[in-house]
Amino acid sequence: MKLxxxxxxxxxxxxxxxxxxxxxxxxxxxxxxxxxxxxQPAFLALNTFGEVPVLDDDGVVIADSLAILVYIARKVxxxxxxxxxxxxxAQVQRWLSVAAGKTAYGACAARLITVFGAxxxxxxxxxxxxxxxxVMEQTLRDQRWLASTAQPTLADIALYSYTARAPEGNVDLASYPRVQAWLRQVEELPGFIPFQRTRAGLDA
Incomplete structure (x- = not known):
């Protein structure tokens, strides 16, 4: 696979x-x-929207990060x-919708302002x-993972990156201890790789 x-x-x-x-x-x-x-034409041939990421699995091309998560999960x-x-x-799908909507136009957008000047x-x-x-803090009050499961799901992966770097968009996580604990749980998973930091917002 190529990502x-x-x-x-x-x-x-x-x-x-x-x-x-x-x-x-x-x-x-x-x-x-x-x-x-x-x-450029070469990349637009993979994704006509001109957006990353794109997954190429031996000629099977999947654009959109959430579609890629579902594809990989089904492949494994x-x-x-x-x-x-x-x-x-259904619970997983609910949180994928949050990632595509509320997070994309919330923490993600806030970070786009400070990091990219959006x-x-x-x-x-x-x-x-x-x-x-x-809502995430309330959800995590009596459970470890967002989709009310015993183990992590795509819901946790979909929400992790922009939540972890929310301070770069001037979003303070200090008042959300359960969210912070959840972030640490994701970071402790075998195979975890960090999201590159920037000196922006509260992290400047």
Missing amino acids: YHYPLSGHAHRAALFLSLTGVPHELIEIDLSAGEHK GPSHWLPTEPAAE PFNAEEVIGRAYATLA
Whole structure:
């Protein structure tokens, strides 16, 4: 497998993290977003949206980080990462939707402002990040993992990267001890790889 990625992208990191956690052999190919490589014909042939990450599994091309997580989980076979029991699978899907919506337009967007100069409304996206963190904190009150499972799932992988680097977007994690404990649990998983830090926001 080849994973086209960019080290400062949380979307790319969640895909690379899951490949590492599952032990799937793969090659990381960096796409230089600052040089516009993602807008060149060769890359657009892989993903017409011009976004990382993209997974190429011997000619089977999967674009979108969450689609990549599901694809890898199905490739490795039945596991705790993507439960097949309907209620548990629905819980995982719920959190994948949070990753694609509330996190993308919350903690992710806040970080895009400070790291990449994105023209978002800081107050709005930071407020959305805190609202999502509050729900995560409440969810983790009586359970270790987001999808109410005994072991980690794709839900935890999908939410990890941008939550871990939320302070780079001026989102303070100090008031969310359960979220912080959950982050440490993910970081203790065999095969964990960290998301590259930047000196931005509260981490400047």
